[in-house]
Amino acid sequence: MHYGIVIFPSKPVQDEINAYRKRYDPHYTLIPPHLTLKEAFDTDDAKITELITELKYIANETKPFDLTVNKVSTFAPVTNTIYLKVEPVQPLYDLAEKMQSGKFPDNRTYSFVPHITMAQDLSQDEYSDVYGSLSMKDIQLTDKIDRFHLVYQLDNGIWNVHESFIFGKEFV
Amino acid sequence: MHYGIVIFPSKPVQDEINAYRKRYDPHYTLIPPHLTLKEAFDTDDAKITELITELKYIANETKPFDLTVNKVSTFAPVTNTIYLKVEPVQPLYDLAEKMQSGKFPDNRTYSFVPHITMAQDLSQDEYSDVYGSLSMKDIQLTDKIDRFHLVYQLDNGIWNVHESFIFGKEFV
Structure with a gap:
């Protein structure tokens, strides 16, 4: 199955970001606004059971932290994705790093840049307009983060949640 | 916030049911195929924290069980919803009952009928055609159920998962 690991901000923050995504992000109906901790990877049932135990340990080692957004940025010219830049606090890097080492497959394609996508797959003209605007x-957003989610992709492209991992609250 | 409590069947079962929902269920992009244990209810942050503790106790009291589907049925003439009838095993009734008593608001509108919706909001003509077909x-489906999910609705109508509750595995 095709899995990923993400942080969903709180509902008010998701609603605010969705107001932009609705117009500019073709993934709008596939997954709510999120910060990707680990990009999509494929694994089987036996391996995911093992990784879920690891994710519980990771969650228990993590303390709730603040997520802050105060800038729009872009991955151009690599891709024309426009995103909310998330303030690069240490807990985010620790989480992302732990999910690439030990029993986890290392599937990094770029170095980890904490972000929440607002727009992607735009034509070059659209991109310039939308990024300008x-x-x-x-955009100033702050949020308290106390969990991450293991998600999997259905055949229709929509992502569903397999399991939530609450910081300091997992039974291993 | 607007919450609900659901069981998502496994990915292969969701994919199979989505093949029907894609054509017949306008909620297709709002939530993956699911069995509703508790209909949508509104509550605040303090109350949901209390209910989450209750849900952990409930999950810990529940043993994994089989979900079986072997019949298509309908709520007509009450509504023209067409659904997969889920075999009425005791654990499903116990779960649904516990989520209506104690600290939970009792928000039953009908008695609990375990089902997974395939089609809804059809015109009367469409309904007759689709139900006939x-x-x-x-349709024969079986699945092992070991968890339920607390979900909440975003302003755009899409449901996201707040937390998963794994039978016998919650830390309270």
């Missing part, structure tokens, strides 16, 4: 907006 | 299909 979004980068002038004063 | 679906009720002749030999």
